[in-house]
Amino acid sequence: MLKAWLDLPTLGIFAALCTLYYGTALALAGVTFRSPLRSRIQSLIGVVAPFFSCLAILFGLLTSFLANDIGDRNRQALRAVQTEAGELRNIYTLSVASVTDMRTIRVALKDYARSAVQEEWPEMVEAGSSAKTRAAYDTLLREVSDPAITKDASGAIHAALLSAAVRVGTARGDRLSLSSDRTNDIKWISVLILGVMTQVGLALVHLERPRAMLAALTVFGTAAIVALGLIALQEHPFQGTFQVSPAPLQRLLALSDVVAPVEPAPAVAPAAK
Numbered sequence: 190m191l192k193a194w195l196d197l198p199t200l201g202i203f204a205a206l207c208t209l210y211y212g213t214a215l216a217l218a219g220v221t222f223r224s225p226l227r228s229r230i231q232s233l234i235g236v237v238a239p240f241f242s243c244l245a246i247l248f249g250l251l252t253s254f255l256a257n258d259i260g261d262r263n264r265q266a267l268r269a270v271q272t273e274a275g276e277l278r279n280i281y282t283l284s285v286a287s288v289t290d291m292r293t294i295r296v297a298l299k300d301y302a303r304s305a306v307q308e309e310w311p312e313m314v315e316a317g318s319s320a321k322t323r324a325a326y327d328t329l330l331r332e333v334s335d336p337a338i339t340k341d342a343s344g345a346i347h348a349a350l351l352s353a354a355v356r357v358g359t360a361r362g363d364r365l366s367l368s369s370d371r372t373n374d375i376k377w378i379s380v381l382i383l384g385v386m387t388q389v390g391l392a393l394v395h396l397e398r399p400r401a402m403l404a405a406l407t408v409f410g411t412a413a414i415v416a417l418g419l420i421a422l423q424e425h426p427f428q429g430t431f432q433v434s435p436a437p438l439q440r441l442l443a444l445s446d447v448v449a450p451v452e453p454a455p456a457v458a459p460a461a462k
Contacts, residue, residue, distance in 0.1 A: 191374055195424050203418045210410035213385050217392040217406060222399050234396045244390040248383040248413075255376045256420050266367045266426035266433045273360035274437030277302060279353040280333065281444055289341040294350070295446050297332045301325040302441040305361070310435050313427045316369035326361065330354050368427050377424075384413045 194205050221230050277298055284291035284298075301322065309319035333354040338347040388406050395402035423431045 191377055192371075195377075195421055196428075199422060199430055202421050203414060206414040206418050206421075209381070210384065210388065210413050211407070213388050214403065214406035214410050217388060218399060218403050221392060221396060221402065231396055244383065244387040245409075248380070248387045251376065251380050251383060252416060252420070255373060255380055258373055258376070259420060259423050262367055262370060263423055263426045263431070263433065266364065269360050269363040269367065270433055270435065271437055273305075273357055273364065274302075274441060276353045276356045276360065277438075277441055280329075280350055280357070281441070283346055283350055283353070287338075287342045287346055289338070291338075292446055294329070294332045295444070297325070297329040299442060299444065299446065301329045301357075302438045306435045306438050306442075310427065313365065313368035314425070316371070318365050322361075326358060330358070364427075368425075373424065380417065384417070387413075 194202065197205065220226060224230075280298055281295060284294045304319060304322040304325040309322040312319050333350045338350065388409060391405045391409055392402055395405055422429055426433050
């Protein structure tokens with residue numbers, strides 16, 4: 190159920206929070222002043238305001254921890270995508286700078302980038318991965334691992350190509366790991382429940398004043414809806430309003446497979462004496 194809520198569009202996420210917190214406010218007011226339990230609830234008059242503060246502090250702290258975890262995960266996701274694209278560009282640059290023809294490496298590189306953007310990116314929405322992208326990476330690694338590169342180019346270039354290719358795989362693994370991370374589910378449940386408990390605490394300190402109770406519950410509910418809604422929009426790093434963009438990988442598709450050979454500079458005739 191929590192996953193279904195977090196997968197909703199922006200309006201759906203805020204509508205669900207409005208239903209929870211505004212509905213809780215109306216329910217508490219109704220039970221306190223309109224239900225048969227009114228007399229028993231009114232007997233609790235005397236709960237002091239600091240009782241509400243304890244719940245509010247717990248709610249605020251846990252919400253801050255949750256927001257920090259989600260923000261840190263999004264930064265890691267952005268770093269993983271940029272690292273993956275950067276290492277792919279390093280492979281491309283090395284293949285162009287080499288004196289040997291490495292067109293097959295550039296073709297495999299673009300096939301991998303295209304598969305990552307067009308096939309694997311949609312799969313990450315459901316915390317999955319693409320077998321075609323995995324096969325494309327294997328092809329790229331096989332092309333980079335060709336022993337002939339050391340003989341035709343140099344050992345230094347071959348070692349640099351292999352290192353960059355391995356780092357591409359590591360960055361892809363980080364990207365997939367972050368897309369399937371669901372470790373915040375328990376924190377989300379705790380935050381949502383603490384928000385409701387904070388409303389209960391607010392109601393207990395306003396048992397004698399119906400209008401003041403509704404005003405306090407509405408103000409707190411609005412603040413909780415805005416804060417939790419904005420945090421929820423960032424829960425999944427690769428989907429939603431604030432998703433990490435695949436643009437760094439997409440830009441690699443504009444690179445050319447064929448590199449024109451560099452023509453030697455014309456010889457300069459010696460000056461006449």
